Amino acid sequence: MPLLNLFDLQGYGHLLVDGVLITITVGIAAMAVALALGILGALARLSPTHWLRNIGSTYATVVRGIPELVLMLIVYYGGTVLLQQLLSLGGEDVRVDINAFLAGTLVLGFVYGAYATEIFRGAFLAVPKGQIEAATAFGMSGSRIFRRILFPQALRLAIPGLGNLWLTLMKATSITSVIGLTELARQADLIKNPTHAPFTVYFIVCLLYLLITAISDVVRLRIDHWASAGFRRI
Amino acid sequence: MLGGFDFNLVLSSLPELVVGLGVTIQLTVVTVLAGILIAMPFGVLRASPQKRYSMPIWAYTYFFRGTPLLIQLFLIYYGLAQFKAIRTSFLWPLLREGYWCCLIAFTLNTVAYTIEIIAGAIRNVPHTDIEAAKSMGMSSWLILRRITIPVAIRIMFPAYTNEVVFILQSTSLASLVTVLDLTGIARVIIARTFSPYELFITIALIYLGLTYLTLWVFRKIEGHLYRHTQSAGTKIIAAPSLR
Numbered sequence: 001m002p003l004l005n006l007f008d009l010q011g012y013g014h015l016l017v018d019g020v021l022i023t024i025t026v027g028i029a030a031m032a033v034a035l036a037l038g039i040l041g042a043l044a045r046l047s048p049t050h051w052l053r054n055i056g057s058t059y060a061t062v063v064r065g066i067p068e069l070v071l072m073l074i075v076y077y078g079g080t081v082l083l084q085q086l087l088s089l090g091g092e093d094v095r096v097d098i099n100a101f102l103a104g105t106l107v108l109g110f111v112y113g114a115y116a117t118e119i120f121r122g123a124f125l126a127v128p129k130g131q132i133e134a135a136t137a138f139g140m141s142g143s144r145i146f147r148r149i150l151f152p153q154a155l156r157l158a159i160p161g162l163g164n165l166w167l168t169l170m171k172a173t174s175i176t177s178v179i180g181l182t183e184l185a186r187q188a189d190l191i192k193n194p195t196h197a198p199f200t201v202y203f204i205v206c207l208l209y210l211l212i213t214a215i216s217d218v219v220r221l222r223i224d225h226w227a228s229a230g231f232r233r234i
Numbered sequence: 235m236l237g238g239f240d241f242n243l244v245l246s247s248l249p250e251l252v253v254g255l256g257v258t259i260q261l262t263v264v265t266v267l268a269g270i271l272i273a274m275p276f277g278v279l280r281a282s283p284q285k286r287y288s289m290p291i292w293a294y295t296y297f298f299r300g301t302p303l304l305i306q307l308f309l310i311y312y313g314l315a316q317f318k319a320i321r322t323s324f325l326w327p328l329l330r331e332g333y334w335c336c337l338i339a340f341t342l343n344t345v346a347y348t349i350e351i352i353a354g355a356i357r358n359v360p361h362t363d364i365e366a367a368k369s370m371g372m373s374s375w376l377i378l379r380r381i382t383i384p385v386a387i388r389i390m391f392p393a394y395t396n397e398v399v400f401i402l403q404s405t406s407l408a409s410l411v412t413v414l415d416l417t418g419i420a421r422v423i424i425a426r427t428f429s430p431y432e433l434f435i436t437i438a439l440i441y442l443g444l445t446y447l448t449l450w451v452f453r454k455i456e457g458h459l460y461r462h463t464q465s466a467g468t469k470i471i472a473a474p475s476l477r
Contacts, residue, residue, distance in 0.1 A: 065445035067403040077430035174302035199313030
């Protein structure tokens with residue numbers, strides 16, 4: 001059966017399963033960083049303080065203008081050199097190896113936090129002003145207004161955008177393979193030669209990413225449904 | 235950084251980086267042009283209410299938008315060698331070159347996204363515009379040419395601008411398949427000089443400049459497209475958004 005041969009991984013299949021798990025883990029970790037930075041970035045951009053606004057908009061503008069791969073290389077290789085120089089200042093001469101998982105998570109979180117900033121900014125702005133005024137009239141403090149009025153409603157409005165962010169981020173995790181993280185793309189790279197079947201390997205990897213996308217879509221619909229409880233769909 | 239940012243190194247690397255920049259721009263321009271030309275007819279078909287036209291195109295765009303560009307590139311660059319028919323074909327001298335694999339992968343990828351951008355825009359052309367054209371007695375071909383396409387181009391323009399910027403940034407992946415684009419050249423120089431900071435930051439700034447230059451040019455074109463409306467020329471240049 002030539003068609004079945006096309007899907008034969010000669011016993012290396014379990015490595016791809018390991019890769020999927022790491023891909024999902026780094027994706028979730030990076031998403032958490034991105035959400036945190038996104039909320040902070042949006043608050044900075046909307047803050048009345050001038051320099052905070054500047055930091056927020058510089059972050060959103062600069063990061064989105066540089067390829068993820070280049071940022072990944074800067075942090076990983078540049079970071080290694082920087083740490084080495086820092087340590088040698090203290091008189092120590094050691095070889096520094098940055099943890100690939102940490103570097104990958106931070107870079108992806110940092111990059112996608114810039115996109116999340118834009119999503120949250122739009123969502124915060126979309127919450128009707130009258131509600132904030134009403135809350136102020138009730139004597140709520142700024143942080144309480146944020147917690148009880150602004151954030152819960154902004155989150156609902158941000159969910160479609162965040163779902164899209166997640167799907168893009170999951171695909172972007174493949175970039176972490178260049179710094180040696182053994183996620184899906186790196187595992188494929190490792191087994192493409194021993195199997196003598198590079199097309200098969202990469203095609204199956206594609207199907208695995210599609211599977212992640214399909215499952216994410218189902219979850220996204222569920223979350224959307226949950227967050228829109230109490231809202232009429234038009 | 236602490237040991238000092240070596241500006242002389244950056245300066246002496248510039249001639250090589252300019253060559254790499256040329257490759258980056260070349261990859262971007264060829265991909266953008268090939269992408270829009272191929273995507274146009276399929277985008278129109280994708281918007282067709284007839285499933286037998288739109289479904290196969292949906293399958294194509296689902297695959298290419300649901301998988302990472304990096305994997306698509308490797309599927310072509312490493313994968314094609316698995317098939318003897320391809321290794322012995324007259325196309326092999328091209329297909330084993332990283333540069334050509336990049337052009338193929340980037341184009342296949344952007345075609346998928348552009349098809350959806352075009353189809354989305356066509357679906358959003360106001361019904362009333364088309365009804366008005368029908369009541370004027372225009373043929374369906376004339377309506378497509380005079381109403382649907384021009385209106386759809388205005389609707390899709392911001393999203394398409396974003397797509398072009400995305401391609402520009404994605405070309406950095408070419409460095410992973412031996413292409414000496416801007417990122418590739420930087421990596422070669424770094425392997426020689428062991429100074430990742432200077433070079434990566436330099437090319438990051440170049441990409442940043444290229445991105446906003448592209449956004450600026452497309453904003454100018456957009457202002458031209460919208461010149462009959464009030465919003466012409468009032469918008470500031472926004473950072474690229476998610477694809």
